[in-house]
Amino acid sequence: MSEIMWERDFGEAKRKAIHEGKPVYHDFWFEG
Amino acid sequence: MNTGPYSDEKVQRFLQDNFIMVKTQCFFDKPVELMEQFNIKWTPTLLIHDKAGKEHHRMVGYVAVNDLFAHLEFGKAKVFFDTDHFSNAIETLNLIIENYPQAAITPEAIFYLGVARYKKHHDPSGLRKAYDALKSKYPESEWSRRAEPYSAIPGNS
Numbered sequence: 001m002s003e004i005m006w007e008r009d010f011g012e013a014k015r016k017a018i019h020e021g022k023p024v025y026h027d028f029w030f031e032g
Numbered sequence: 033m034n035t036g037p038y039s040d041e042k043v044q045r046f047l048q049d050n051f052i053m054v055k056t057q058c059f060f061d062k063p064v065e066l067m068e069q070f071n072i073k074w075t076p077t078l079l080i081h082d083k084a085g086k087e088h089h090r091m092v093g094y095v096a097v098n099d100l101f102a103h104l105e106f107g108k109a110k111v112f113f114d115t116d117h118f119s120n121a122i123e124t125l126n127l128i129i130e131n132y133p134q135a136a137i138t139p140e141a142i143f144y145l146g147v148a149r150y151k152k153h154h155d156p157s158g159l160r161k162a163y164d165a166l167k168s169k170y171p172e173s174e175w176s177r178r179a180e181p182y183s184a185i186p187g188n189s
Contacts, residue, residue: 006056006066010085013054017083023111024085025051025104027038028067030058030075 038076040097050108051080080107088114095136102128102135113144118152139173142166146179160185 013024047053056066058075066072070079070087080089089107091100105128112121125145132138146162149155159182166176167183 006064009054010056010066013052014081014083014085016052017081020052021083022050022052023088023108024079024081024083025047025053025107026070026079026081027053027055028058028070028072028075028077028079029055030060 038094038100043097043100046101046104050104078103080104080111082111082115098132099135099137102132102137102141105132106137106141109141109144113148116151118148121148122152133169139166139170139175142170143175143179146182156182156185157187160187 010024010026013026016022017024056064056072058064058067058072063072070077074092076092076094078091079087081087088110089103091103095103105124109121109124109128112118112124122145125141125148128135128141129138129145142162142165146159149158149161152158159179163176163179163182163185164187166173166179170176
């Protein structure tokens with residue numbers, strides 16, 4: 001998954017947060 | 033990948049019901065822009081954002097399920113508190129205090145409950161109640177020491 005897709009997903013999450021009135025849970029993870 | 037308590041079925045259900053969920057993969061040899069933006073230096077790091085993307089709560093590392101639930105509720109409460117929705121903040125903080133008395137973040141929830149009550153009602157007795165609760169239930173907590181100045185506020189006890 002490219003960097004631009006993580007940015008896109010975060011932007012989409014913020015749009016959903018406005019629409020649904022919920023906060024955003026953001027999980028930064030590492031595949032070790 | 034998420035492991036341990038974060039992959040628990042109850043946790044996943046709670047997250048889906050209460051939050052918009054998003055994940056960002058971290059590469060420490062070449063940090064992605066979101067890692068730079070939120071200064072992510074270790075994983076797992078969990079952030080709670082408001083709808084504008086502003087961070088209100090952060091948790092690094094793994095904790096037990098009940099501690100995680102308390103952190104997630106606290107994140108919700110901090111969004112309410114920081115955006116001046118004090119009635120909602122009070123309701124959520126009370127829920128943490130009642131349901132997760134053993135959670136590490138509960139003394140902080142009591143502290144913020146006192147402040148939220150003060151900000152909502154403009155009555156300093158809320159701060160004194162927070163001090164009394166912290167002193168009696170969590171005397172060793174740093175939050176008990178932070179509330180120490182409120183001991184000078186007249187109270188019922």
